Amino acid sequence: MRLTKILAAAAFLCAGGAQAQIDLARGGPVNTLSPNPNPLMYVSQNLARNLTSTYRYLDDLYSLSASSPARLSLVPDPLGSGRNVLLHNLNKTDPLVSGGSRTEVSLKYEYVIEGVRWYAVSMMFPADWxxxxxxxxxxxxxxxxxxxxxxxxxxxxxxxxxxxxxxHYNYRNMSGQGTDPATRANTGEQLVRAAKIETNKWYCFVVRAEWSYKPGLGSMQIWMNGNIAYEASNVYNAYETWLGNYPKVGLYLPGVMQVATRNLYTDFIHVGGASSTYDMMAALTPCGVNAAATSSVIKQGVL
Incomplete structure (x- = not known):
């Protein structure tokens, strides 16, 4: 029932396509992790169906990177909101996926090279974290x-x-050619210590990104549970990307996994166009617009 309400609210705000206030063609909740029994051949067909469908399949919207589909579950929100959320599981003994330990989902059709895009992602660390x-x-x-x-x-x-x-960000060319190409060593870095983690609490992030790798252009605002955690304007914030920038949520442990197991609850990924607002995006998260208070930013600086 809660999913129907979320879809109805988002559909009311949705004007269709990537510029929609809430883009249901490319993101949002699903009803089942089972594959769609009626796959479509073309991206345009999938986007059209996603936009209006009232029963949504994971593989119509998301790509799963995991050692097994069993590592991802669709479960009720443990805090009793009435909505379903994703439970990601990862074990140290799992085979590596793309060179890392991971159970995560990304949006299939969401790539933005430049311009304004809104995102909402949320996660909760369980008691066994x-x-x-x-x-x-x-x-x-x-x-x-x-x-x-x-x-x-x-x-x-x-x-x-x-x-x-x-x-992380870099204005240099990504081709490896020329006298000053981009490298990991000359990539800019910043770190914001956003919170001390509490278990069994949702952390809901809303991001307004005006993507640009060009100096003097671009802006970024990141809210966590209603508070501004990071803000920058008139600065580059990305790379000279190929297909574009895209969101992911879940578990990814670079290097050797140092704990026996990890579990993480996440909401679905919500995306919006240039005319979206913070309130529109926050309303789709488990925290809602009136999020629980969180501590102020602890530290901001260079990594």
């Missing part, structure tokens, strides 16, 4: 690249008891 200094990436606004592998423009990372926001 083991605090460890090794990083666990729980959400990303990543970049599509052909050649150089670079860190995502935006990451939400659990490290010890800290929930951090990491930002």
């Amino acid at each position: 083991q605090f460890h200094a090794s990083p666990t990436v729980v959400a990303q606004l990543h970049t599509s690249q052909k050649t150089l592998a670079v860190p995502p423009p935006v990451s939400m990372v659990a490290s010890g008891q800290d929930l951090n926001i990491e930002l």
